Amino acid sequence: MLFTSEVRSSDSSFVQAIWRTQSEGTGSFISPAAIHWDMLVMRYRGKTTFAVQGPETKATRASVPADAEWLGITFQLGTFMPDLLPIRLLDRHDVNQALATGKSFWLSGSTWEVPTYENADTFVNRLVRAGLLVHDPLVDEVMRDDPLDLSARALQYRFRRATGLTHKTVQQIQRARQAATLLEQGCPILDTASHLGYFDQSHLTNSLRRYIGQTPAQISRAQHLE
Structure with missing residues (x-):
C-alpha cells in the first residue's frame, strides 16, 4: 500500500472534503x-509547503516520496478564489504560497496560519469572511439543469471562471468516474457503456484512458484480483 488516508466531511458549504494522507514508501x-x-x-x-492545486482534465502519473504527509x-x-482563478491552476499549474514562518504562509498580502486537519473548517471560514473565497451559485444551477435567463456565452464564461472547466468537460469527467x-463493482463492460450512454465500448475505452488512466479491462481485472 502506497498511502494511508483519512477523509472527513466539512461544516463549510464551500468544501467538498478534508483529507490527510501519509506515504508508506x-x-x-x-x-x-x-x-x-x-x-x-x-x-x-522537516519542511512544510503550502500549495493551491487546480482541476485536471486528464489522468497523469504522479511520483510519491517516502514518509511524506499531506493535508488537503x-x-x-463553483467555489473559487477571485485572486487565483481555477483556470490558472489547470492541469498541474500549481501555485506554491511563500512561507512566512514554519507555521504561517503569505496569501493575498496577509499571513495565514497553516491549517491542520482539525481546524481546517475554521481556516476556510476565515478565508470566506476575508472575501478570498467565494461561490458562484450559477454553477449549481447549471449542474441541476435549471432554466437560466442568460445567453449561452454568458453561462459558459461564468461557469468556466468559477470552475476552470467547461460544463461539457465536467460532465465527461463525472461520467468516466461513474463508469x-x-x-x-463488477458491472460488465458493455453494460457499463450502455448504462452511461457511451456510443460503444471503444468510446468508453477512450474516455477512461483519458480521464481515469486505465482501460475498462484493466479496471475490471483489478477488481477480480482483489
Missing part, C-alpha cells in the same frame, strides 16, 4: 482527472 500512482481544486499542505523531511482541502465545484465505479 516511494512510488507512483495514477492521478485521475478531477473537477475540484485543492489547497495542499505537505510536510517532508478539496473545494466544492470506473460500476466496473469496480
